[in-house]
Amino acid sequence: MRLLPLLLAAAAAAPALAAPDFRPAVKADYDGHLEALFIDFHRNPELSFMETRTAAIMARELRAAGAEVTENVGGTGVVGILRNGPGPVVLVRADMDGLPVEEKSGLPYASAARQVGVDGVESPVMHACGHDVHITSLIGTARQLQRMRDRWSGTVVLIAQPAEERVGGAAAMLADGLYTRFPKPDYALAFHVSSALATGQVSASEGIQYSSADSVDITVHGVGAHGAAPHTGRDPVYIASQIVVALQSIVSREVMPLSPAVITVGAFHAGTKHNIISDRADLQVTVRANDEQTRAQLLAAIERVAKGVARTHGMAEDRLPEVRVSEGTPTTINDAALARRLNGAIAAALGADAVVPFQQLSMGAEDFAYFVQPEHGVPGYYFAVGGTSQAVLDAARAGGPPVPSHHSPLFRIEPEPSVRIGTEAMTAAVLDLLRPAGR
Missing domain, CATH: 3.40.630.10 (Zn peptidases)
Structure with a gap:
């Protein structure tokens, strides 16, 4: 006021x-x-x-x-x-x-x-x-x-x-x-x-x-393997964990410091057993901004970061993360x-x-x-x-x-x-x- x-x-x-x-x-x-x-x-x-x-x-x-x-x-x-x-x-x-x-x-x-x-x-x-x-x-x-x-x-x-x-x-x-x-x-x-x-x-x-608020769903693909032989697969839990950490760099290093922005990973689902490397991990993310320009910047950066991290871990182009906005409001x-x-x-x-x-x-x-x-x-x-x-x-x-x-x-x-x-x-x-x- x-x-x-x-x-x-x-x-x-x-x-x-x-x-x-x-x-x-x-x-x-x-x-x-x-x-x-x-x-x-x-x-x-x-x-x-x-x-x-x-x-x-x-x-x-x-x-x-x-x-x-x-x-x-x-x-x-x-x-x-x-x-x-x-x-x-x-x-x-x-x-x-x-x-x-x-x-x-x-x-x-x-x-x-x-x-x-x-x-x-x-x-x-x-x-x-x-x-x-x-x-x-x-x-x-x-x-x-x-x-x-x-x-x-x-x-x-x-x-x-x-x-x-x-x-x-x-x-x-x-x-x-x-x-x-x-x-x-x-x-x-x-x-x-x-x-x-x-x-x-x-x-x-x-x-x-x-x-604003947007709900972003990220499907991270991997290659399943035995937990005792991780070199034979591509671990989506590890890749997704790297994505969770890397997403925070968007707010701290890409968004102008005086522009409020939040990226919170609220859910992380993967795997079924101790010694099985799954072939998939799912992240649920909420994204907040106070103007439409920052909102668009955050959403674009999330997709870029998620796919970039997967590439660094050797995932093929047709197996990169899928990033979807399921709900949103201005x-x-x-x-x-x-x-x-x-x-x-x-x-x-x-x-x-x-x-x-x-x-x-x-x-x-x-x-x-x-x-x-x-x-x-x-x-x-x-x-x-x-x-x-x-x-x-x-x-x-x-x-x-x-x-x-x-x-x-x-x-x-x-x-x-x-x-x-x-x-x-x-x-x-x-x-x-x-x-x-x-x-």
Whole structure:
């Protein structure tokens, strides 16, 4: 956030329409309805593109909130439309998939779910990234907007999106006509709960909010042999190990030091027995960047390095590693003018202290980026909502137990302030964008 003084001035001058008088209603709705919904979502997570139960609940809740609902958009996606006269169209998106992680949070409502994913593998499932907060808040926002129809004019498109964790759901919904079958948005909004941010706080950049992410699969070929006679083969485990090390030279020696970049090898699979040299090894790599030029540079260099290492170990040209990008999403960039405006609107509703300067604390990624790519002409606003109490954060900084990160089996957030603040902030943002003429 580059212009915090301007933000505070905007908050002071913001219209009465965004006044915080709806906050007690949000709290009451959490206590009476949303809390039970959140606990149910958390106990029953579903994997990417497999969110059939979650989607059915979202469709039911959006209909109950007065929306026109279409199901099975881009797979399991749900689109709900609230129409309320002339005015702009605002898209509000929440992602609904869980992760193949066994929950060890110790929460009384911890997930014990298991599911077979689209890859055919059965695994435990957990909401280890807070998507249960997002979808609960989407319902809360819809219910508040329906209750306050006299305060806004226009159309709200409410999206329950599948498969954010595989960065495929947003693209699938767009391919299934999200911007042609339904009202095309003038603005697209979303938020993510953050375990690194204190509850009660909201933070959004006036530029980059999330990095790009690409999943790269590398198949390293070798020549099988007996483990006691390595000279008779070509060991793919050794070649792949050399590739793992060599990939780090791309970040340290090829990318400009002031350009953030990450290459992480997250999985290495090879072999079946102690004394057998396999003929294949498989690497799974995640690649992160903060601009498209660096992103392209990293992907090209990974293929060059992998094949170059194999060549140095005598692999024939027709047996060089195969390098494939299986999933990917661009950087998520907030529209600067829109972010400045909505940061001010949220500060007016929640208090100036609630909106804090944005800090990019990791190179996490988001497929929300697909909704706001330049070719669509839809400005986007993505913000973070605090999910960990200040006391817990302070204790961790003082040497106490660390705060579990997203995707950890220990991940946990404070549901009540997270859902409530997410709902209040999103409601305030939509009300600001759909302010009736003359108000």
